[in-house]
Amino acid sequence: MTTARRKPYGVKGAPYGFLLPATILFVLFFALPIGYAIWLSLHKVQVKGLGLGAGARNEVWAGLRNYTDALTDSELVAGALRVAGYGLIVVPVMLGLALVFALMLDAEKVRLAPFTRLAIFLPYAIPGVVAALLWGFLYLPDVSPFYFILGKLGLPQPNLLDGGPLFLALSNIAVWGGTGFNMIVIYTSLQAIPAEVREAAKLDGAGPLQTALRIKIPMVAPSLVLTFFFSIIATLQVFSEPTTLKPLTNSVSTTWSPLMKVYRDAFNTGDIYAAAAEAVIIAVVTLVLSFGFLRAANSRTKQEEAR
Amino acid sequence: MSSLAVRKAAPAAGTTPGTAQGPPLRGRIALVPTLTLLLGALYCLLPVAWVVIAATKSGRELFSTFTFLPGTGFTQNIKDLSAYRDGIYWKWMGNSALYAGLGALLSTAVSAVSGYALAIYRFRGRETIFNVLMAGVLMPPVILAIPQYLLMAKADLTDSYASVLLPLVLSPYGVYLARIYAAAAVPGDVVEAGRMDGAGEWRIFTRVALPMMVPGLVTVFLFQFVAVWNNFLLPYIMLSDDEKFPITLGLFTLLEQGSNTPALYTLVITGALLAIIPLVALFLVIQRFWSLDLLSGAVKS
Numbered sequence: 001m002t003t004a005r006r007k008p009y010g011v012k013g014a015p016y017g018f019l020l021p022a023t024i025l026f027v028l029f030f031a032l033p034i035g036y037a038i039w040l041s042l043h044k045v046q047v048k049g050l051g052l053g054a055g056a057r058n059e060v061w062a063g064l065r066n067y068t069d070a071l072t073d074s075e076l077v078a079g080a081l082r083v084a085g086y087g088l089i090v091v092p093v094m095l096g097l098a099l100v101f102a103l104m105l106d107a108e109k110v111r112l113a114p115f116t117r118l119a120i121f122l123p124y125a126i127p128g129v130v131a132a133l134l135w136g137f138l139y140l141p142d143v144s145p146f147y148f149i150l151g152k153l154g155l156p157q158p159n160l161l162d163g164g165p166l167f168l169a170l171s172n173i174a175v176w177g178g179t180g181f182n183m184i185v186i187y188t189s190l191q192a193i194p195a196e197v198r199e200a201a202k203l204d205g206a207g208p209l210q211t212a213l214r215i216k217i218p219m220v221a222p223s224l225v226l227t228f229f230f231s232i233i234a235t236l237q238v239f240s241e242p243t244t245l246k247p248l249t250n251s252v253s254t255t256w257s258p259l260m261k262v263y264r265d266a267f268n269t270g271d272i273y274a275a276a277a278e279a280v281i282i283a284v285v286t287l288v289l290s291f292g293f294l295r296a297a298n299s300r301t302k303q304e305e306a307r
Numbered sequence: 308m309s310s311l312a313v314r315k316a317a318p319a320a321g322t323t324p325g326t327a328q329g330p331p332l333r334g335r336i337a338l339v340p341t342l343t344l345l346l347g348a349l350y351c352l353l354p355v356a357w358v359v360i361a362a363t364k365s366g367r368e369l370f371s372t373f374t375f376l377p378g379t380g381f382t383q384n385i386k387d388l389s390a391y392r393d394g395i396y397w398k399w400m401g402n403s404a405l406y407a408g409l410g411a412l413l414s415t416a417v418s419a420v421s422g423y424a425l426a427i428y429r430f431r432g433r434e435t436i437f438n439v440l441m442a443g444v445l446m447p448p449v450i451l452a453i454p455q456y457l458l459m460a461k462a463d464l465t466d467s468y469a470s471v472l473l474p475l476v477l478s479p480y481g482v483y484l485a486r487i488y489a490a491a492a493v494p495g496d497v498v499e500a501g502r503m504d505g506a507g508e509w510r511i512f513t514r515v516a517l518p519m520m521v522p523g524l525v526t527v528f529l530f531q532f533v534a535v536w537n538n539f540l541l542p543y544i545m546l547s548d549d550e551k552f553p554i555t556l557g558l559f560t561l562l563e564q565g566s567n568t569p570a571l572y573t574l575v576i577t578g579a580l581l582a583i584i585p586l587v588a589l590f591l592v593i594q595r596f597w598s599l600d601l602l603s604g605a606v607k608s
Contacts, residue, residue, distance in 0.1 A: 011428075014508035018424035019436060021417050025477035030443050033454035040454065101347050104340035111341045118590075119348035121599060122355065125586040127537035129555040130579050133562060134354040137361070137576065142370050142569075145357070176351065185603040192605075208337075223603075237447045240539040244559060247566035259449050266453050267544070279450040286447055 040276035041066050066277035076278060079258045080285075082167075086257075087235040089171040090178075095227055097175065098182035102220075103212050105183075106190040117187075121180035128177060132244035135173045136161075140248065161249035173241050178234070182227045189223040190216060225297045229290050236286045239263070258282050355583070362580040366573045384577040391561075396578055398550060399557035403536055404585075406471055406553050411532040413476045418527050422485025423516055427498055437486070443479040452544050459545065470545040471553070475535055481527045487604050488523025489516065526601040529593065536586060554582045 044062035070076055101120055105113050123131060139160040141147045150157045160169045193216065201211045217224075239259040246252045254268070255261040258278065266275035361369065364378030372378065388396050425437050455474050459465045493516045501511035539555045546552055549560065558578050565571030598605070 011502070011508060012430070015424040015428035015430045015433070017508075018420045018428075018512070022421040022440060022477055022482065023436075025417065025473075026440060026443065029455060029474045029477060030446065030451065033451045033458060034446065036454040036458060037450055040457075097347070101344060104343050107337050107340040109335055109337040110344065111336050112345065116344035116348040117599070118594060120344070120351050122587065122590070123351055125533060125590050126355075126583050127539065127555045129537075129539050129559055130582055131354070133558065133575065133579050134358050137572075138354060138357060143361070143572075145373070145375060148373060176354070179347075180351065181602070184599050188600040188603045188605045191600070233445065233447070237449065239449070240543075240555075243539075243543075244562065247563045259447075262449055262453065263544070266456075272453065272457065275453060279447070279453055283447050283450040287445060290445065 037276045037279055040273055041280050044273050062273065066273050067281065069274060070278045070281055075255045076258055076261055079255050079261050083236060083238060083257050086167055086171055086174075086238065087232070089167060090174045090235055091228065091231045093171065094175045094178050095182060095224070095231060097179045098227065099186055099217070099224065101179070101183045102186035102190055103216060105187050106216070107208055117183075120183055123177045123179075124181045126177070128173075128240045129244050131177045132173050132241040135169070135176070136245050136248045139169050161245070162251045166249070166251050170238075170241055170245065174235070174238070178231065182231070185227055186220055186223050189220045193219050225294065228297070229294055232290050232293060233286055236282065236289070355587075358576060358580045358583075362573075362577045364573065366570055369573060369576075370569075380573070381577075384573050385581075388574050388577050388581070391574055395549065396557065396581075399552050399554045400581070400585075402468075402551060403553040403555070405468070406538075406542075407532045407536040410472050410475050410535040411528050413472070414478045414481055414531040414535075415524050415528045417476055418478060418481035418485040418531075419489075419517065419520060419524055420512070421482045422487075423489045423493070423512055423520070425482070425486045426489035427493060427495070427516070437482075440477075440482055441479050443477070444483075448540050452541055455541075456544050465545055466547050466551065468551060471538075471542050471551075474541060475531075475538065478527075478531050478534070481531055484523065484527050484530070484604055485520070488520055488526075492519045492523060522597075523601070525593075525597060529589075529597075530602060532589075533586065554578075558582060 042062060042064075043059045044066065046058045046060045048058065101116075104110060105117055126134075138144050138146065141157060141159075147157050158165055160166070197215060197219075198211070201215050206214065237259055238257050242252050242256045243260060246254075246256075254264045259282065262275050262278045262282065265271050265278065357375070360375055360377050362384060363381040364372065365380030365383060368378040368380060421440070425433060451474070456465060456470075459470050464470050497515055497519075498511055501515050506514070536553075537555065538553070539559070542553050542556045543559075546556065549557065552560070558575065561571065561578060562575050565575045
């Protein structure tokens with residue numbers, strides 16, 4: 001069917017043809033929406049007269065007005081601070097636990113490793129909404145076993161769904177849901193450490209702790225950097241967990257996280273222009289923070305290599 | 308991304324490296340690691356154990372008996388849940404299966420063909436195309452979801468099955484994984500031999516390369532299935548007709564109503580239990596012949 005003359009052309013054109021579906025989808029569902037969001041963020045609606053009839057509502061150029069409004073919006077700033085505090089708890093605790101569990105799985109003579117590995121990974125298969133719902137019930141005094149035990153012991157029963165404890169309650173949901181997946185990523189790269197390296201460490205008389213600190217952790221640094229990178233991105237976009245807890249407590253406002261405020265402005269208040277500007281700001285902050293971290297991590301690795 | 312290059316010789320799931328030579332102290336257990344892992348497992352299983360038991364309780368038992376004491380209302384709870392608004396719960400389950408199943412299938416197909424092209428061919432713009440596709444990973448879903456909604460509204464597609472399915476078909480992580488698997492599993496000589504035999508490029512891909520990529524593509528499918536099944540933001544934004552809701556959104560609306568009427572608590576709890584069974588079962592079954600490590604791009608040589 002394919003003639004000898006057509007073949008070189010086929011080989012040359014084939015990759016572009018193969019990449020066509022991905023390219024079309026990228027343009028339709030990534031590039032176009034991003035462009036549209038940026039366009040919206042630079043516009044506002046102008047209402048003529050009573051705003052009735054065709055042409056009464058016009059989209060006009062707003063310059064950076066939406067951005068300056070968003071950056072001086074106290075609600076958005078407060079939400080950003082809340083998420084920053086939340087992230088400072090979630091990311092170190094989650095990745096610390098993931099690293100510890102991965103190292104323990106990799107330790108010698110450990111028992112029940114396949115079972116515990118699967119159990120710790122299990123929350124990955126549970127939707128964030130359902131995870132928040134399960135923990136939400138465990139935080140409710142009426143049905144929670146913790147409150148039952150605290151009550152029996154005559155200890156004070158803190159309200160987990162308010163004030164400072166609310167941060168811990170929300171952080172716990174994220175840590176519970178994310179530790180397993182990160183553990184698998186780190187464990188996979190631990191397994192790639194050659195057997196000779198392990199043997200050499202043993203011959204030098206290094207104990208398990210020393211081997212972990214001096215050899216294993218430095219060798220899996222790239223996967224730690226990667227998990228950090230993705231954790232920062234995920235944390236800044238927290239949305240479904242606080243949204244799910246909202247029906248259970250009055251302390252989670254509709255603008256608890258910046259994303260929740262974007263949602264409210266777009267769909268409840270109906271100001272898509274302000275929402276677009278806020279979304280663009282969140283995206284830029286996410287990219288700056290995550291890439292800033294990557295650069296810092298890379299330059300440190302290079303310095304250490306140079307030493 | 309190159310730091311994530313193909314990792315070779317990852318041992319099969321469940322084997323512990325370093326013990327292969329059978330150390331003399333066979334009976335000894337590493338106590339600290341084993342106990343730490345058991346504590347971790349306990350922490351991760353606790354909410355699941357709670358929901359399993361809570362789902363067996365009737366509405367009255369839920370508030371009156373000790374949490375970890377099984378109740379007597381399990382079958383009644385399931386009946387109540389199935390009767391709630393003419394069985395809309397099972398409709399949500401079916402919708403989730405459709406979104407996740409069809410979505411993951413389409414996504415795997417696009418990832419396979421893109422990953423293969425990026426791994427096998429040398430062509431102008433290859434790295435540029437790859438990097439641009441990867442940049443999609445970094446885009447916060449919300450900056451996409453709102454304009455996606457507005458654009459869908461212009462095309463009169465909001466509140467449809469397509470509005471939840473289509474935006475998730477292109478998965479940058481899926482393309483990335485498929486590229487790694489194709490590079491590791493499809494030898495260049497095989498493709499070359501296919502060309503010698505006069506087979507066209509598409510035919511080589513479908514008949515020769517695709518079967519070799521299957522184990523990796525199973526991973527892409529699973530990853531994407533979980534991603535779509537667990538997705539909340541996109542259906543939350545796109546859908547208003549609750550007949551089209553996936554299970555996550557359905558449970559959320561049930562909880563919203565239930566917070567005012569504690570009688571609905573048992574429905575929410577039973578619904579939550581039934582909602583996690585499919586994915587948990589999927590992982591329990593599949594891990595017998597599939598390694599979790601594949602999810603992070605590990606490739607066995």
